[in-house]
Amino acid sequence: MKNIYFIGLPGCGKTTLGKTLAQQLGIPFLDLDSEIEALAGMPIPKIFSGYGEPFFRDLESRALHSAAQKGGQLVATGGGCIMRAENARCMRESGVVVFIDRPVSHILKDIHIQHRPLLQDGPQKLLDLSAQRRDTYLQNAHFVYQNEGTPTQAAEDLALFCAVGTRGDFAVIGWPIGHSLSPAIHNGVFESLGLPHRYGAIAVPPGKLDIFIAGVRAFGLQGFNVTIPHKQDIMPFLDDIQQDAADCGAVNTVALRSGRLCGTNTDMEGLNQVLQKNGSGFAGRRILLLGAGGVARAIAFKACREKAASIQILARDVQKCRQVALPLHPFAHTPVHCGGFTSQELVAAAQNCDVLIHCTPLGMQGTQQDFESLDFLEALPKTALVCDLVYNPPKTTLLQRAEQLGLTHLNGLGMLIYQALLADEFFLQQTLTKEPLFDTLYQTLNNKQEKTT
C-alpha cells in the first residue's frame, strides 16, 4: 500500500486527524516531527535555536525518505516539508498527498500559538506562511480537502477518502454495505483465476461520491461496483458510459482505464443470462415487474431490447412506474402497462404473465416488511417463472408460496453472481469461462447462506 501524506499549514489538523484515521484504517501513523526529534535526540525548538532551520530541514528530509521506503503508513508532515523540491517529489512518488486546507482564521481560533515554534512572532506569521506555501501545497496535492467544518466531519470525509487506498484493487460501494456478498464473489473469481487482486467494500454515504471519486483517482482504484443508493448518482462523475447503461439511466460497474472512468451496467445482462439458464429469458415473454426502482428500470429496458411480448410495471407509487416506462417509448414492439400495488391489480397482472420479477426489498432480511398477501401468485399460469431478486434469505415468503403452488422459482443469488462475472470481464478486459465459475460460486454461497438461515 502507498503512504498517505498529510500536508498543510501548522494547526490545519494534520496530526490530530492523522492519528484518528490511522487507527480507524488499521495502519501505522507517523508524525514526522516526532521522527525528527528522535533523530536529533532533542525537541524541535532546541534544534531551531541551537542549530538553525537548515539543519532542521536536513533532518526532516532524512526522516521523510526513510518513511517513504517503508510505505503503508499515514504520515503527518511538518508544514514546510513539501517546500523542498526533493521532498515534494519523494512524497508524490511514494504515496498520495492530501492537502488539508483549513482557513487561517479557523486555525487561529483552534491553536495555542505559544506551542508552535514557527509562530512565536504572532498571527501575522501564519498569514505569511500561507501566502508563501499555498501554491506549493496546491501544486503537489493529489487531493485538496477543504477543512472548514467540524473535526468529526473532517475525520469522516478523510476516512472515506483514505479507505479507497486501503481496501484493495477493486471494491463495491453502497450505503449500507456491510451485508454485501460482492467481496466473497469477486475474491473467489480472482483466486480461481490465480490473480493477486483484492476486492473490498467501502461504505459511501449519500452525497459523498465526490470524495470517493477523488480517492479512486488519487489511489488508482482499478474498478468498483455500485449498489443502492448510488447507481444513478454516480453517472455525472464518469467520463464514458456504455450506451445501454446510459439509456437505462443506471451504472453498476466502473473501471478506471488510462485515467478515464468508464461505466457500464451488468445487472441487465446478468439477469438475462440467469433467466436463460432457467429455460426462460425476455424474448417473447410477458414480463411482470414488481417495483419501480433502479433495478426495475434496468430490467424493463433490457426486456424491451430483447423484444419481450409485454411489460407490466406495478409499484406502490404509479407515478414512479410511469417514470420507468417513459424511456421505453421507442420500443414500440413491446406494450408497457403501469399500475399500483393493489391486490386487484396484482391478480389482473399475474393472469397475463410468463415471468414475474420481484424488484423491491419486501421480504429481505432486516427490512421487517413483507407482502400483505401473496394470493396473486395463484393467478399466475402454471408455467410461469417466479424470480425474486432478494437473495437473503435464500427462500423468501414469496418463493415459499411459489414453491407450494408448484411454480418454477429462483432467488437473486444467480443474478448477483452473473452480474459480478460480467463486471470482472469489464474490469479485466478479458473473456472468462463463466459457467464453471458460476457453478462453483453458486454452490459455495448457497451452502453458506442455507447454513446461516
Ligand code: NAP
Ligand atoms: P431501489 O431503487 O431503492 O427501488 C426499490 C423499489 O422497491 C422502489 O420501487 C420502492 O418503492 C419499492 N419499495 C421499497 N419498499 C417497499 C415497500 N415496503 N412496499 C412496496 N414497495 C417498496 O432499489 P433497487 O436497486 O431497484 O433494488 C430493489 C431490490 O432488488 C433490492 O431488494 C435489491 O437488494 C435487489 N437487487 C438484487 C440484485 C441481485 O443481483 N440479485 C441486483 C440489484 C438489486 P418507492 O420508490 O415507492 O420507495
